Amino acid sequence: MIATWLKESRHIVIFTGAGMSTESGVPDFRSKRGLWHGKDPQSLASTNAMKHNQKEFVDFYRMRIEALLNVQPHNGYNILTTWAKWLQLKSIITQNTDGLHEQAGNFNVIPLHGTIQQLHCHSCGNVFSTDRYFEHRLYCACEGFIRPSVVLFGESLDPQVLVTAEKEAQQSDLFIVLGSSLVVSPANSFPNIAKEHGAKLVIINHDPTPLDSIADVVINNRKIGDVLRDISEELSLK
Numbered sequence: 001m002i003a004t005w006l007k008e009s010r011h012i013v014i015f016t017g018a019g020m021s022t023e024s025g026v027p028d029f030r031s032k033r034g035l036w037h038g039k040d041p042q043s044l045a046s047t048n049a050m051k052h053n054q055k056e057f058v059d060f061y062r063m064r065i066e067a068l069l070n071v072q073p074h075n076g077y078n079i080l081t082t083w084a085k086w087l088q089l090k091s092i093i094t095q096n097t098d099g100l101h102e103q104a105g106n107f108n109v110i111p112l113h114g115t116i117q118q119l120h121c122h123s124c125g126n127v128f129s130t131d132r133y134f135e136h137r138l139y140c141a142c143e144g145f146i147r148p149s150v151v152l153f154g155e156s157l158d159p160q161v162l163v164t165a166e167k168e169a170q171q172s173d174l175f176i177v178l179g180s181s182l183v184v185s186p187a188n189s190f191p192n193i194a195k196e197h198g199a200k201l202v203i204i205n206h207d208p209t210p211l212d213s214i215a216d217v218v219i220n221n222r223k224i225g226d227v228l229r230d231i232s233e234e235l236s237l238k
Helices: 002-008 018-022 047-052 054-067 075-086 159-171 189-196 224-235
Strands: 012-016 089-094 109-111 114-121 146-150 174-178 200-204 217-219
Touching: 002 174, 002 200, 002 224, 012 018, 012 159, 012 189, 047 054, 054 114, 075 089, 075 224, 089 159, 109 159, 159 189, 174 189, 189 200
Parallel strands: 012 089, 012 174, 089 109, 174 200, 200 217
Antiparallel strands: 114 146
16 A cells, blocks of 8 residues: 555655664664663753753763764665655655764755754854864864754754745655654644645554554554565565
């Protein structure tokens, strides 16, 4: 059924959450082994931490960046890259900041929460590589603090990114959720928007989500990479 919809659809949108990344070995945030377990996010990843707790702030993000150095996208990412080439996959909206979609060759990505794969000056906006955090070069020529290009606690999501994501959801005729619990707002609004505008909604997530009742297909308790492999085998895409 999903393979048929993929072949017939003219505007496919993929929406990915932490479950997509964890299959590649990226830790999530809220589980017992997650990044926030035993930690206070406000003291490490907030605008307040950036201003008043810079050592711990930089140490935390350096640890996150370093943890991604040896992470490779699992085959599900490569399958999405193939879909973008041969099907009408127009965009990937992601809650993740790890850059694995881009690493797998997908560049039609809308990162709702920014990217941890680059830094920028908080004052002037100049962009820097993550090497600056390992070289302990934390300030720009303008003397502004160099920070990760992610949305911190205490910051709003980029309005233009939200507008772009909303337009994609409205235009989609097939909207597929991969690995999101769909409990974080405003990200969880996009599947609803897609459905309201007539799209078929597929949710593939390990656990049930609050939006399962409006989905056309729900798949739980399976690895995303395995599900995408099975669909691609049915599609016979190389």
